[in-house]
Amino acid sequence: MPVLQWIRQTVQMAIIHRAARIEDALQHWRQRFGRRRGLTTTIVPYAGYGTTQWIRVLCRVVLTRSAAAAPQRAEKVRGWRSFSSIPIDDIDVVVAAGGTEHRVRVDRGGVLDARIEVVLTPGWQTISLRTDHTEPVTAPVFIVDPATRFGIISDVDDTVMVTALPRPFLAAWNTFVLDEHARTPVAGMAVLYDRLVQCHPGAPVLYLSTGAWNIAPTLTRFMSRNLYPRGPLLLTDWGPTHDRWFRSGQEHKRENLARIAKEFPKLKWLLIGDDGQHDEQIYGEFAAEHPKNVAAVAIRQLSTSEAVLAGGRSKPEHGQARSITWFYAPHGAGLSEQLQAAGLVTIDR
Secondary structure, three states: OOHHHHHHHHHHHHHHHHHHHHHHHHHHHHHHHHHHOOOEEEEEEEEEEEOOOEEEEEEEEEEEOOOOOOOOOOOOOEHHHHHOOEEOOOOEEEEEEOOEEEEEEOOOOOEEEEEEEOOOOOEEEEEEEEOOOOOOEEEEEEEOOOOOOEEEEEOOEOOOEEOOOOHHHHHHHHHHHOEHHHOEEOOOHHHHHHHHHHHOOOOOEEEEEEEEHHHHHHHHHHHHHOOOOOOOEEEEOOOOOOOOOOOOHHHHHHHHHHHHHHHOOOOEEEEEEEOOOOHHHHHHHHHHHOHHHEEEEEEEOOOHHHHHHOOOOOOOOOHHHHHOOEEEEOOHHHHHHHHHHOOOOOOOO
């Protein structure tokens, strides 16, 4: 490596590391200020998943106003409200499940993402989460039956929810501006997902997105209102880390896909995304590396205007994943017909 390039990289890493430290210092100041204002420690539980031998527990610990002091919920809920809470990074969460308790420390963003060894029965189960300063709250976890061989992994933006915005403004608009009730589902996708879970009883449904954990409650309400199957959200955190300015959304997806393949080596997944940017590339790479874990790939095609706003369509290079069947359609109905022809879904007449 040339000396000048090494110097530039070293300086950049030092700047990024300092930015992460500044963010940590800012969060600690916000925590102290919030506690002086009377904000209380709150656990925000998220849906998890697992097998009959272990579970992946997901939650976030923040400082918020107590329920008694909070105002009545407004009819319009802007996304920025999801970011008004203050994450706590120096606290343990006690996870009670299957008659056992486990104490786990959250990360610097207040997020707990931990695998815990515990014996539970298949289906939706409930676990308890608490800290030394909070009352217990419950969180759902989906336990995959050992006999299950099919599952669904789905993108969110432009796959289940219409975004139609330039990518540079996507996160900011969806997160801070848009009224959560104004979000629009992609036509036919909820019906498709419902048919898939009806045809494959016990199939897990995982929603893998580059969105921040702050918007998980908003996305959960959106899924429920629009009748999408219940399933864990696998989101990420924003802001600088100790080695880069922002967390990579693509790497977040790649890492979670690889993790899921390792966790469920006998499952074949239907991967669902859109052709706006990177889903085809990421799914193609995963299918090439784990062909035995992919049942098929279904890609929702953006309209011309959506593709322009999204920064263009991706250029599919399936490579070694050509042995995997790929389906393309602009809406859920079109994908449903193709999946029916392939025997992955049946349609009641």
